[in-house]
Amino acid sequence: MTFRELNLKDDILSAIEELGYAQPMPVQEKTIPFMLEQTADLVALAQTGTGKTAAFGLPVLNMIDAGRKQVQALVLAPTRELCIQIANDLKGYSKNMRGMRIVPVYGGEDIRTQLRQLDTAPQIIVATPGRLIDLIERGKIELGAIDFLVLDEADEMLNMGFKEDIETILERTPETRRTMLFSATMPKEIANIAKRYMKNYEEITVGTKNAGSENVEHIYYVSQARQRYLVLKRIVDLNPDIYGIVFCRTRQETKEVADKLMHDGYNADALHGDLSQAQRDNVMQKFRIRNIQLLVATDVAARGLDVSDLTHVINYNLPDDVEVYTHRSGRTGRANKKGIAVSIIHSKERFKIKDIERMLRKTFIQEQIPNGLEVCKKQLFYMIDRMENVEVSEEQIETYMPQIMKQLEYLSKEELLKRFVSLEFNRFLSYYKNAEDLNLPERSERGERGERNGDRNDRGSKSGGKVRLKMNVGEREGIDPKRFLGIINDVTGDKSISIGSIEVTNKFTFFDVFSDQVEKVVMAFAGETDYIVAEAKGSKSFEGGGSRKPEYRARGSYGGSRSGGGYRGGDRESRPAATAGAGEKPWRNRDLGDRSSRPSGGSDRRSSSSYKGGSSSYKKR
Numbered sequence: 001m002t003f004r005e006l007n008l009k010d011d012i013l014s015a016i017e018e019l020g021y022a023q024p025m026p027v028q029e030k031t032i033p034f035m036l037e038q039t040a041d042l043v044a045l046a047q048t049g050t051g052k053t054a055a056f057g058l059p060v061l062n063m064i065d066a067g068r069k070q071v072q073a074l075v076l077a078p079t080r081e082l083c084i085q086i087a088n089d090l091k092g093y094s095k096n097m098r099g100m101r102i103v104p105v106y107g108g109e110d111i112r113t114q115l116r117q118l119d120t121a122p123q124i125i126v127a128t129p130g131r132l133i134d135l136i137e138r139g140k141i142e143l144g145a146i147d148f149l150v151l152d153e154a155d156e157m158l159n160m161g162f163k164e165d166i167e168t169i170l171e172r173t174p175e176t177r178r179t180m181l182f183s184a185t186m187p188k189e190i191a192n193i194a195k196r197y198m199k200n201y202e203e204i205t206v207g208t209k210n211a212g213s214e215n216v217e218h219i220y221y222v223s224q225a226r227q228r229y230l231v232l233k234r235i236v237d238l239n240p241d242i243y244g245i246v247f248c249r250t251r252q253e254t255k256e257v258a259d260k261l262m263h264d265g266y267n268a269d270a271l272h273g274d275l276s277q278a279q280r281d282n283v284m285q286k287f288r289i290r291n292i293q294l295l296v297a298t299d300v301a302a303r304g305l306d307v308s309d310l311t312h313v314i315n316y317n318l319p320d321d322v323e324v325y326t327h328r329s330g331r332t333g334r335a336n337k338k339g340i341a342v343s344i345i346h347s348k349e350r351f352k353i354k355d356i357e358r359m360l361r362k363t364f365i366q367e368q369i370p371n372g373l374e375v376c377k378k379q380l381f382y383m384i385d386r387m388e389n390v391e392v393s394e395e396q397i398e399t400y401m402p403q404i405m406k407q408l409e410y411l412s413k414e415e416l417l418k419r420f421v422s423l424e425f426n427r428f429l430s431y432y433k434n435a436e437d438l439n440l441p442e443r444s445e446r447g448e449r450g451e452r453n454g455d456r457n458d459r460g461s462k463s464g465g466k467v468r469l470k471m472n473v474g475e476r477e478g479i480d481p482k483r484f485l486g487i488i489n490d491v492t493g494d495k496s497i498s499i500g501s502i503e504v505t506n507k508f509t510f511f512d513v514f515s516d517q518v519e520k521v522v523m524a525f526a527g528e529t530d531y532i533v534a535e536a537k538g539s540k541s542f543e544g545g546g547s548r549k550p551e552y553r554a555r556g557s558y559g560g561s562r563s564g565g566g567y568r569g570g571d572r573e574s575r576p577a578a579t580a581g582a583g584e585k586p587w588r589n590r591d592l593g594d595r596s597s598r599p600s601g602g603s604d605r606r607s608s609s610s611y612k613g614g615s616s617s618y619k620k621r
């Protein structure tokens with residue numbers, strides 16, 4: 001289907017073509033004809049990042065009369081950031097429509113600026129509820145001629161205590177208006193709003209109700225709660241190209257984590273409600289242009305944000321509500337791109353992962369927290385990668401070349417490389433030299449699960465209808481969850497087998513299988529000589545293979561190394577003091593990621609194996 005077939009006006013079609021929208025996304029395909037052809041209200045539910053803004057924006061723009069200087073459509077959204085984002089999107093879609101004016105009004109900004117913009121007689125207002133009421137009471141906004149009312153992220157507006165405000169606003173709009181409600185999740189409150197404020201409404205659901213984005217894979221790390229911050233740093237260091245949001249529960253925690261990250265030299269900043277509007281705008285602006293690599297945010301501040309190409313969403317803490325998890329993880333994997341949602345949990349939170357898995361209908365993969373060596377390797381190859389691809393400004397460097405050549409002529413190529421690499425890499429190595437293992441000790445982890453099931457004799461082997469199995473290969477054979485799932489696939493050839501949480505230790509891989517599928521798995525491996533699978537009995541030694549001893553034959557299927565992304569430069573760690581001379585060579589700092597002038601993203605971001613490589617295919621077997 002094309003946008004043209006949806007009967008949109010030419011000046012809208014030309015604008016979306018310029019924006020690069022080749023064809024409508026599924027929610028748009030359904031809502032646009034409905035809005036243009038029917039008269040009922042609408043509740044539209046679609047996964048995060050699937051184009052809901054255009055799904056209401058395009059038909060509303062299509063139906064508004066740009067020649068009529070009255071407010072004809074009102075979009076309500078919970079936060080200022082979202083208001084600005086939606087207004088900008090609508091301005092983009094209507095940029096070829098003469099006379100169409102869209103004005104965002106939200107709290108925290110000097111009201112006079114907004115009053116001036118309102119003087120331009122907009123047809124569409126995008127507003128946060130509080131400021132809108134203020135402007136209505138001042139007689140600056142009149143909603144009596146509204147034809148369309150859109151409630152975006154309505155559940156969040158309710159969570160934020162805007163219920164009364166919304167009701168006041170609704171009372172100011174005519175009965176004849178058409179109301180549209182858009183959300184990624186359908187909590188009870190949304191259903192209640194729909195019942196209460198909508199007359200005859202159609203519910204359009206794209207995908208599975210309440211499901212998470214198809215494009216996001218979910219992984220989690222288990223550690224002690226007090227080591228959360230160290231785990232976060234490891235994750236970030238393992239993904240030198242990371243560009244993401246770190247979600248915290250409270251403003252205070254958001255500030256603390258952002259401060260620590262900044263102190264440790266990461267390109268991070270905080271976004272939360274205690275900041276002034278100017279500060280929030282500034283942070284968002286820097287984040288959007290990738291001057292900030294990690295945005296540490298509260299749920300409220302980051303709700304609905306559409307920032308392109310985020311690689312990761314990190315849950316520093318798991319949220320209490322599954323819906324909140326959906327909205328958080330949906331900041332990545334948008335507009336058909338892939339993304340990774342990472343959660344840092346402690347062992348008693350495994351049940352929450354199960355709840356979220358059930359609700360999202362997704363399998364989460366448990367990964368081992370990388371050790372210092374893995375991080376160093378990743379960073380090293382990231383740096384090598386960058387070195388290989390860096391653009392050399394021949395003209396600039398030419399002047400110095402004779403002198404450089406002369407000074408270094410006694411060094412072999414190998415020596416030279418070693419020295420250049422060490423220049424930045426030494427700091428990393430020294431930081432991670434004695435880095436502790438942040439994973440929970442294997443025994444205590446499995447022990448806790450066994451105890452929860454009241455199954456002390458068979459600790460860790462069964463968990464809620466699932467059986468814990470064990471395979472005789474682990475990290476030392478180059479196994480990671482992705483390779484492991486590959487082996488399961490190859491050997492069983494049966495996609496109906498679901499694999500639950502996977503733990504790869506040095507020698508073994510532990511994994512959960514539903515009890516009624518255990519036999520299938522064990523039997524499939526019975527004829528294998530390289531892999532032995534048996535029920536995990538809680539002992540570290542391999543017991544399931546009867547008289548067979550595990551055989552660790554190297555096989556092409558699991559040999560090889562984990563290729564690493566790379567090295568961001570000397571600013572990644574809890575920064576050891578800069579090495580002598582760093583300040584004298586600004587080109588080096590810039591190229592390898594100086595804190596103040598980090599080439600984060602933008603021009604310097606290249607696709608790196610770091611986040612795509614390790615895990616992109618874990619989710620689906």
Ligand SMILES: Nc1ncnc2c1ncn2[C@@H]1O[C@H](COP(=O)(O)OP(=O)(O)OP(=O)(O)O)[C@@H](O)[C@H]1O
Pocket residue numbers: 020021022023024025028046047048049050051052053054183184304305306308330331334335
């Ligand atoms: N037809 C299309 N083709 C390509 N990209 C599109 C299309 N429609 C929307 N997009 C882009 O997809 C991204 C996500 O859209 P949008 O922000 O509307 O998602 P959403 O469904 O409202 O997400 P959330 O529930 O998280 O708020 C935006 O960057 C938007 O520009």
